[in-house]
Amino acid sequence: MAHLFNRNVVLGVCGGIAAYKAAFLVRELQARGADVRVIMTRGAEAFITPLTLQALSTHPVHRDLLDEEAERGMGHIELARWADLLLIAPATADCLARLAAGRADDLLTTVALATAAPVLVAPAMNQQMWADAATAANMATLEARGIHRVGPADGDQACGEVGTGRMSEPAAIAERAAGLFEHGALAGLRVVITAGPTREALDPVRYLSNHSSGKMGFALAAACADAGARTTLVSGPVTLETPPHVARTDVESAREMLEASLALLPACDIFIACAAVADYRPEHAADDKIKKSEERLSLTLVRNPDIVATVAAADPRPFTVGFAAETRDLLAYARGKLERKGLDLVVANDVSAEGIGFNSDDNAVTLLWAGGEAPLPRSGKGSLARLIVQHIAERYSASRAGL
Ligand code: C5P
Numbered sequence: 001m002a003h004l005f006n007r008n009v010v011l012g013v014c015g016g017i018a019a020y021k022a023a024f025l026v027r028e029l030q031a032r033g034a035d036v037r038v039i040m041t042r043g044a045e046a047f048i049t050p051l052t053l054q055a056l057s058t059h060p061v062h063r064d065l066l067d068e069e070a071e072r073g074m075g076h077i078e079l080a081r082w083a084d085l086l087l088i089a090p091a092t093a094d095c096l097a098r099l100a101a102g103r104a105d106d107l108l109t110t111v112a113l114a115t116a117a118p119v120l121v122a123p124a125m126n127q128q129m130w131a132d133a134a135t136a137a138n139m140a141t142l143e144a145r146g147i148h149r150v151g152p153a154d155g156d157q158a159c160g161e162v163g164t165g166r167m168s169e170p171a172a173i174a175e176r177a178a179g180l181f182e183h184g185a186l187a188g189l190r191v192v193i194t195a196g197p198t199r200e201a202l203d204p205v206r207y208l209s210n211h212s213s214g215k216m217g218f219a220l221a222a223a224c225a226d227a228g229a230r231t232t233l234v235s236g237p238v239t240l241e242t243p244p245h246v247a248r249t250d251v252e253s254a255r256e257m258l259e260a261s262l263a264l265l266p267a268c269d270i271f272i273a274c275a276a277v278a279d280y281r282p283e284h285a286a287d288d289k290i291k292k293s294e295e296r297l298s299l300t301l302v303r304n305p306d307i308v309a310t311v312a313a314a315d316p317r318p319f320t321v322g323f324a325a326e327t328r329d330l331l332a333y334a335r336g337k338l339e340r341k342g343l344d345l346v347v348a349n350d351v352s353a354e355g356i357g358f359n360s361d362d363n364a365v366t367l368l369w370a371g372g373e374a375p376l377p378r379s380g381k382g383s384l385a386r387l388i389v390q391h392i393a394e395r396y397s398a399s400r401a402g403l
Pocket of ligand 1: 194254273274275276277278279304305306307308309321322323324325337
């Protein structure tokens with residue numbers, strides 16, 4: 001089964017009898033890992049209630065283009081940006097016609113125009129309407145523009161006729177949606193990714209650590225696996241689910257993370273250091289719990305090994321990618337890190353900016369390598385991870401070709 005882990009799906013539901021199947025479709029998409037938000041047209045509300053789809057999707061259903069309240073929450077442009085996929089199911093003959101004409105006279109068609117995400121339609125209508133030359137021409141126009149289609153299927157129709165026009169079954173639609181994201185930019189390669197924080201023990205019950213959630217590293221692992229790589233996460237303590245098709249080694253301290261990473265190096269083509277490794281650890285971890293008998297307590301900290309620099313200095317070495325989180329002079333510091341640590345690529349992110357970076361859902365980064373740099377747009381960690389992986393695949397191929 002293909003998956004939709006980390007994918008945001010906007011499901012557009014139009015007014016046809018198959019709209020009742022949208023409830024099952026939400027479930028099928030979620031079962032494959034997607035976060036689903038629903039847009040309903042006015043016609044859809046005649047067949048299924050917004051409350052049903054709200055309860056199943058766990059998000060308010062989006063219904064109006066010009067609704068001040070809704071625009072204050074997630075407006076049409078944000079919804080269009082949020083989507084990794086716009087899936088329209090059922091897509092009626094009228095909806096196909098309006099999409100083909102480029103109309104933007106309701107929320108669904110406006111989001112369809114405003115999104116850069118792929119669009120998949122699951123047509124559903126009377127067999128004669130599907131066979132009509134106007135519908136065929138509209139569908140051909142949409143497909144020529146790169147819009148994907150699943151179905152319609154053959155069989156009995158609600159109107160009593162038999163023919164082609166039934167909406168495909170929800171499981172088949174979800175499978176097709178998931179299949180749209182499978183590609184092979186890293187096919188056959190082995191990727192190791194460090195993620196999350198490390199914990200440096202003070203005594204048996206206390207430690208020094210940081211607020212890293214591990215989300216970025218886990219999103220990168222999912223994106224690498226999607227790109228066909230055999231992917232292993234070396235993860236500090238986090239509360240995240242392991243992405244599908246990703247192997248995982250759990251560690252606590254920086255030294256354990258280094259050891260686990262070095263053990264994986266003989267089978268590693270690309271190493272991505274995304275972990276927020278503690279720079280220092282207590283020189284001695286007390287054997288027993290430290291008592292609060294003293295007014296002042298001093299700790300002596302010693303430097304931890306630099307994992308990514310150690311990996312980059314190995315022989316043979318994998319293509320090595322590091323992160324640079326900075327609050328000022330981002331690009332200068334990041335380029336310094338590229339050179340000092342001997343990296344092939346640095347992902348630089350400004351952690352001083354509001355709402356992005358450390359422990360948040362959004363991120364905006366610039367990629368730097370010896371011969372250039374590329375700023376990537378601000379987006380959710382899932383889509384950003386996929387963009388980063390695309391660039392890593394390109395830089396990896398260029399480095400192997402000696403470019
Ligand atoms: O030196 P700085 O901590 O800013 O570098 C960040 C990059 O180095 C990240 O890729 C991080 O995962 C990696 N790193 C490491 N081992 C350390 C410290 C940082 O691998 N001890």
